[in-house]
Amino acid sequence: MTITQSDEGTRDETRRLRRALILIAVLTCLFVGVVLAGVYVGGLLAFGVGIVYLAVIGVGIASLRELSSKDLGAVVGMVILILLMAGGTGIIAAHNLILGSGRNVATSVMFERVEKSLRDGEKWTYTLFPKHPDEAVPGGNLELDSHRFKPGDTVIVRVDPAGRVAPKLPGEADSPAALWGTIGLNAVLDGIVLWAAREPRPTRPPGPTRRRLTERRKRAWERFRRLTGWPFALAACVLSAAWLGLFQLARFDPTLTIMTGVAYFFVMSGFFGMFDDDKARVAFRSRAVLWTVLATVAVGGYLCATT
Numbered sequence: 001m002t003i004t005q006s007d008e009g010t011r012d013e014t015r016r017l018r019r020a021l022i023l024i025a026v027l028t029c030l031f032v033g034v035v036l037a038g039v040y041v042g043g044l045l046a047f048g049v050g051i052v053y054l055a056v057i058g059v060g061i062a063s064l065r066e067l068s069s070k071d072l073g074a075v076v077g078m079v080i081l082i083l084l085m086a087g088g089t090g091i092i093a094a095h096n097l098i099l100g101s102g103r104n105v106a107t108s109v110m111f112e113r114v115e116k117s118l119r120d121g122e123k124w125t126y127t128l129f130p131k132h133p134d135e136a137v138p139g140g141n142l143e144l145d146s147h148r149f150k151p152g153d154t155v156i157v158r159v160d161p162a163g164r165v166a167p168k169l170p171g172e173a174d175s176p177a178a179l180w181g182t183i184g185l186n187a188v189l190d191g192i193v194l195w196a197a198r199e200p201r202p203t204r205p206p207g208p209t210r211r212r213l214t215e216r217r218k219r220a221w222e223r224f225r226r227l228t229g230w231p232f233a234l235a236a237c238v239l240s241a242a243w244l245g246l247f248q249l250a251r252f253d254p255t256l257t258i259m260t261g262v263a264y265f266f267v268m269s270g271f272f273g274m275f276d277d278d279k280a281r282v283a284f285r286s287r288a289v290l291w292t293v294l295a296t297v298a299v300g301g302y303l304c305a306t307t
Contacts, residue, residue: 023064023193065196082185089178096168112125124143125142138159226278232288240295
């Protein structure tokens with residue numbers, strides 16, 4: 001029996017699709033592990049499972065489609081961003097599912113406290129006391145992002161009898177927004193895997209306009225790679241200032257603080273590696289990056305100690 005080239009291509013595409021579906025199943029299990037670790041254990045374990053997730057999806061996409069290191073890095077960067085958003089909404093959805101099997105309790109507001117942070121803005125924390133002596137409010141205080149109650153008010157909250165999660169207002173606990181958001185973000189991640197499993201289209205020869213744009217881009221890139229002196233130092237400072245802004249938003253969460261710190265050193269290393277290997281320029285750039293990183297770490301430490 002003769003196997004044509006089209007039949008062989010169809011079989012190869014079927015094999016890639018099968019591997020992609022297996023990869024999606026493994027990634028779904030790992031994502032559930034990230035959410036469960038964040039809910040029941042802690043942020044560090046969730047961060048570790050998230051690293052495994054990124055390694056699996058990176059290796060899986062690389063095995064499904066031949067990508068350059070630049071394209072693979074761009075895909076992994078997009079996956080990191082989506083995974084962070086999906087992890088946050090997934091933990092909220094898990095809390096709501098746990099509270100879905102809880103019960104409503106009538107409480108009185110005993111105390112209120114307002115906390116301010118750059119990441120969350122103003123957050124109101126209410127200490128609750130049950131109105132009926134045979135009931136309890138397990139799970140801690142009620143936290144809201146706006147001022148809704150005052151001491152003495154009666155509040156109906158949804159509680160988990162086991163105290164695994166903090167109480168919420170019934171409307172927030174019953175909201176499906178976080179669950180649908182998590183499902184949608186996971187669908188985007190699954191779409192990336194299915195995109196990698198598709199047969200790449202044959203490349204067409206570039207036209208004259210595209211060739212001119214390519215040449216201009218190459219010349220601009222070469223000028224950029226020869227950058228040194230104060231422009232290089234200024235670019236390093238701009239990157240570090242942007243990281244300090246992200247650090248200010250994330251530093252109230254230990255897991256996000258670790259992730260932003262690791263990302264900063266990777267970004268600065270990649271920034272330094274983008275330039276040419278001229279020894280004179282490399283010496284200046286090394287000093288500029290070193291002093292910029294040291295100054296940024298010092299400023300970050302000062303912000304942690306004073307605010």
